[in-house]
Amino acid sequence: MTRLVWLRNDLRAHDNTALARAAAQGDGSLLALWLISPGQWRAHDDAPAKVDFWLRNLAELGKTLAALNIPLLLRHAEHWDDAPGVLLELCREHGVRSVHVNAEYGVHEQRRDQAVQAALQGAGIAWHSHLDQILFQPGSLLTKSGGYFQVFSQFRKRCYAELAAHLPTLQPLPAIQPPCAIASDPVPAAVDGFAAPGDALRQLWPAGEAAAHRRLSAFADQHLEWYDGQRDFPAQPGTSRLSAYLVAGVLSPRQCLHAALAINAGEFASGNPGVVSWINEMLWREFYKHILVGYPRVSMGRAFRTETEALAWREAPADLAAWQQGNTGIPIVDAAMRQLSATGWMHNRLRMIVAMFLTKNLLIDWRHGERWFMQNLIDGDLAANNGGWQWSASTGTDAAPYFRIFNPLTQSEKFDPDGAFIRQWVPELAGLNKRDIHNPAALGGLFGAPDYPRPIVDLARSRERALAAFKALDQTP
Numbered sequence: 272m273t274r275l276v277w278l279r280n281d282l283r284a285h286d287n288t289a290l291a292r293a294a295a296q297g298d299g300s301l302l303a304l305w306l307i308s309p310g311q312w313r314a315h316d317d318a319p320a321k322v323d324f325w326l327r328n329l330a331e332l333g334k335t336l337a338a339l340n341i342p343l344l345l346r347h348a349e350h351w352d353d354a355p356g357v358l359l360e361l362c363r364e365h366g367v368r369s370v371h372v373n374a375e376y377g378v379h380e381q382r383r384d385q386a387v388q389a390a391l392q393g394a395g396i397a398w399h400s401h402l403d404q405i406l407f408q409p410g411s412l413l414t415k416s417g418g419y420f421q422v423f424s425q426f427r428k429r430c431y432a433e434l435a436a437h438l439p440t441l442q443p444l445p446a447i448q449p450p451c452a453i454a455s456d457p458v459p460a461a462v463d464g465f466a467a468p469g470d471a472l473r474q475l476w477p478a479g480e481a482a483a484h485r486r487l488s489a490f491a492d493q494h495l496e497w498y499d500g501q502r503d504f505p506a507q508p509g510t511s512r513l514s515a516y517l518v519a520g521v522l523s524p525r526q527c528l529h530a531a532l533a534i535n536a537g538e539f540a541s542g543n544p545g546v547v548s549w550i551n552e553m554l555w556r557e558f559y560k561h562i563l564v565g566y567p568r569v570s571m572g573r574a575f576r577t578e579t580e581a582l583a584w585r586e587a588p589a590d591l592a593a594w595q596q597g598n599t600g601i602p603i604v605d606a607a608m609r610q611l612s613a614t615g616w617m618h619n620r621l622r623m624i625v626a627m628f629l630t631k632n633l634l635i636d637w638r639h640g641e642r643w644f645m646q647n648l649i650d651g652d653l654a655a656n657n658g659g660w661q662w663s664a665s666t667g668t669d670a671a672p673y674f675r676i677f678n679p680l681t682q683s684e685k686f687d688p689d690g691a692f693i694r695q696w697v698p699e700l701a702g703l704n705k706r707d708i709h710n711p712a713a714l715g716g717l718f719g720a721p722d723y724p725r726p727i728v729d730l731a732r733s734r735e736r737a738l739a740a741f742k743a744l745d746q747t748p
């Protein structure tokens with residue numbers, strides 16, 4: 272019986288549940304499919320760097336699959352509305368009797384899969400959707416009253432209990448399949464409308480499972496034990512930089528979990544603080560995916576805390592542009608935004624700082640920031656990005672309370688104490704000492720950096736403005 276595995280954000284051969292199950296299901300041909308959907312990608316603001324990363328990883332995966340006699344087929348479906356027709360036609364062409372996928376959790380992804388499932392089942396083709404992208408089935412971890420968790424610490428406690436009872440195991444690599452006469456399709460080097468990034472960016476994110484595992488091993492060997500103390504310092508190589516690999520599914524969360532447990536005697540909630548803290552972050556990833564399913568409105572541009580929809584955000588295109596381009600006159604914010612443009616990635620501490628700055632000091636709607644991040648991040652992920660933005664904007668689940676506004680200058684002094692990160696990304700300030708570099712405006716025009724802008728906003732006054740805007744919400748009947 273011919274089976275098909277439809278790959279999406281699961282671009283790996285090892286520990287891929289859909290692939291492993293499809294391989295184990297019979298002894299006929301096994302085919303793999305990937306859809307090229309530029310219209311849908313544009314609608315979702317997928318960054319050109321992310322599309323390029325998909326294509327480079329697909330090319331690598333194609334080689335691994337070829338060695339297993341699994342042809343990789345590529346089809347064009349401009350939008351996901353076209354997916355049912357494209358899949359049906361492919362299944363008819365090759366006599367496919369069953370289709371395996373790994374489940375995805377955005378509203379559009381779920382609707383796409385329901386439509387494809389209906390079309391295939393109408394034609395007598397079986398549909399199998401597997402849990403793979405996360406550790407627990409959404410809906411399987413609920414509060415005592417039967418709702419989705421809204422508080423992370425409670426969710427994490429539940430995850431710990433489940434992991435202690437049953438640690439997810441890794442899926443086997445498929446066995447070599449019988450030879451198949453169907454040829455693989457070539458993976459394009461680029462897709463129209465998504466400019467390939469330069470070599471410098473590509474080299475930061477080498478493609479393929481082998482590269483991902485090298486990064487995971489190096490992090491586990493050299494940094495993981497110190498993660499807790501180093502993770503907040505953007506000038507240090509203290510975090511794993513695995514997010515892009517997790518988002519594209521080149522690595523699985525199970526592989527990461529097992530790598531972490533291996534150096535902590537199998538413990539996830541105690542033992543080495545670095546390991547515990549890193550697993551904690553992986554559970555934030557899990558938490559936000561569950562939120563996406565439990566509260567689908569966050570997938571549709573709506574605030575989790577619906578009362579914040581009435582907030583009087585500013586329309587300030589010039590301020591937004593200055594933030595996007597890294598020209599706000601606040602060095603840590605500008606360094607971070609320039610890191611994003613140049614590398615497709617930003618350190619987590621900085622994501623929080625720039626998001627708070629945009630939504631509190633500039634009082635600009637978090638949706639503008641969320642969109643800019645998606646359009647530029649190589650690791651752009653609806654659940655984590657939306658969760659991070661709504662956390663920073665105090666509109667989300669378990670969010671930062673609105674009155675706890677980061678001061679970017681204090682954050683800068685604390686987390687980039689020598690100014691090394693600022694110096695790397697804002698060369699105009701490289702000549703300033705480690706005290707002045709955080710706030711060159713305080714030096715006055717004469718001693719400051721002539722090529723660097725003055726702050727576009729007064730931090731103290733804008734803080735008060737944000738507090739007033741949020742307080743006004745409290746009083747809304």
Ligand code: FAD
Nearest residue numbers: 510511512513514552556619622650651652655656659660
């Ligand atoms: P590590 O510190 O090594 O963490 C390991 C993994 O845990 C990460 O790769 C990631 O998969 C997960 N993780 C870590 N922190 C978080 C978190 N706070 N929420 C969810 N998952 C987390 N992460 C994305 O993957 N995609 C996004 O689009 C994204 N947008 C964000 C936007 C904002 C405003 C904020 C505040 C955070 C966002 N994050 C996003 C979360 C986090 O910043 C990144 O996952 C992290 O910086 C990636 O670097 P790393 O791989 O070195 O992380």
